[in-house]
Amino acid sequence: MNSVDIENAVTILRKGGLVAFPTETVYGLGADASNAAALEKIFLVKGRPIEHPLIVHIASLELAAQWSVSISPLAERLAQAFWPGPLTLILRRAPHVLDRVTGGQDTIGLRVPRHPLAQKLLHAFGGGIAAPSANRFGHISPTTAGAVIEELGSVVDLVLEGGSCEVGLESTIVDMSTDMPVILRPGAITPADIEAVLHCAVATSRQDAPRVSGMMQIHYAPQTRAQLISPHSLTLFLQRVPTEDLPIACLARRHPVWQRDKLTWVIMPERPKDYAHELYRVLRYVDKSGFKRIVIEAVPEDPAWDAIRDRLQRATGGRVLHVDLI
Ligand code: TXA
Numbered sequence: 468m469n470s471v472d473i474e475n476a477v478t479i480l481r482k483g484g485l486v487a488f489p490t491e492t493v494y495g496l497g498a499d500a501s502n503a504a505a506l507e508k509i510f511l512v513k514g515r516p517i518e519h520p521l522i523v524h525i526a527s528l529e530l531a532a533q534w535s536v537s538i539s540p541l542a543e544r545l546a547q548a549f550w551p552g553p554l555t556l557i558l559r560r561a562p563h564v565l566d567r568v569t570g571g572q573d574t575i576g577l578r579v580p581r582h583p584l585a586q587k588l589l590h591a592f593g594g595g596i597a598a599p600s601a602n603r604f605g606h607i608s609p610t611t612a613g614a615v616i617e618e619l620g621s622v623v624d625l626v627l628e629g630g631s632c633e634v635g636l637e638s639t640i641v642d643m644s645t646d647m648p649v650i651l652r653p654g655a656i657t658p659a660d661i662e663a664v665l666h667c668a669v670a671t672s673r674q675d676a677p678r679v680s681g682m683m684q685i686h687y688a689p690q691t692r693a694q695l696i697s698p699h700s701l702t703l704f705l706q707r708v709p710t711e712d713l714p715i716a717c718l719a720r721r722h723p724v725w726q727r728d729k730l731t732w733v734i735m736p737e738r739p740k741d742y743a744h745e746l747y748r749v750l751r752y753v754d755k756s757g758f759k760r761i762v763i764e765a766v767p768e769d770p771a772w773d774a775i776r777d778r779l780q781r782a783t784g785g786r787v788l789h790v791d792l793i
């Protein structure tokens with residue numbers, strides 16, 4: 468990546484075009500957050516419902532005051548601890564912020580990403596870049612430039628190549644717009660990380676969250692039917708899969724104890740950080756490989772796995788199956 472690409476990207480953004488760019492979480496589909504027509508294109512290209520708000524990416528914390536009217540001392544503490552990084556803060560919006568960004572709510576999502584290319588782009592552009600994940604609505608977020616091209620291809624004016632995303636899952640979203648911090652979406656920054664900085668407990672919300680597309684039950688979903696199976700049921704479940712449901716892919720953190728024809732076993736990493744990095748890439752790969760079903764071994768209940776468990780539940784529709792339930 469050279470400075471010509473960044474210059475090119477900035478020119479496109481200034482003209483109201485779309486630039487897909489890497490962040491350390493997933494690739495974003497970026498547009499000038501102050502240009503209503505450009506924002507319109509994001510919704511069109513993604514097929515995203517218009518009331519779903521967008522995260523505005525900025526180069527540094529100093530710029531947050533341009534987008535939010537009140538940044539509480541606690542919010543500022545979080546920003547200082549985790550920006551640049553995989554954290555989105557929901558704050559009270561400034562009056563000029565377009566409704567297309569906020570979905571008509573009185574809050575705005577702000578993030579300072581740390582990927583060097585995102586940093587370069589934001590510094591060169593100067594303004595805010597509104598960017599959802601660079602996938603079609605409901606699909607798996609892209610973690611490589613190739614995946615962005617697969618998702619959006621020619622409808623994007625430019626895709627900046629920034630390698631494979633370090634984290635691999637979307638940012639942690641924390642609502643700091645009221646006195647009570649609430650985690651709206653789990654991510655690489657955990658509740659414990661946040662509590663250690665705030666010195667107070669944080670709630671995790673699903674029910675009363677504002678409109679967050681990531682909150683929908685089926686989201687980040689592969690096209691192939693995917694199921695979550697408890698580790699102790701896995702072998703029995705696979706033995707019972709009817710022949711008409713083959714070929715089948717199984718994602719598990721261990722080697723198979725048993726093999727069958729037309730069963731492809733994908734060994735997933737042991738550690739949550741590595742698992743997160745791989746998950747969307749693997750899901751995307753198995754989703755386009757002609758399997759009739761994808762079976763995923765449920766991950767540990769430990770909080771370190773929260774973000775992964777959340778995405779797996781969304782990818783599969785929720786319930787962990789135990790064979791005695793089937
Ligand atoms: O890691 C990420 O957050 C990536 C990268 C590109 O930054 N972005 C991302 O954007 O995941 P998106 O649009 O796919 O998901 C952002 C989530 C959406 O579910 C949206 O509804 C929520 O953030 N959001 C944005 N603004 C909000 C607001 N004001 N209040 C509540 N939720 C908000």
Ligand code: MG
Nearest residue numbers: 599600608681
């Ligand atoms: Mg998304």
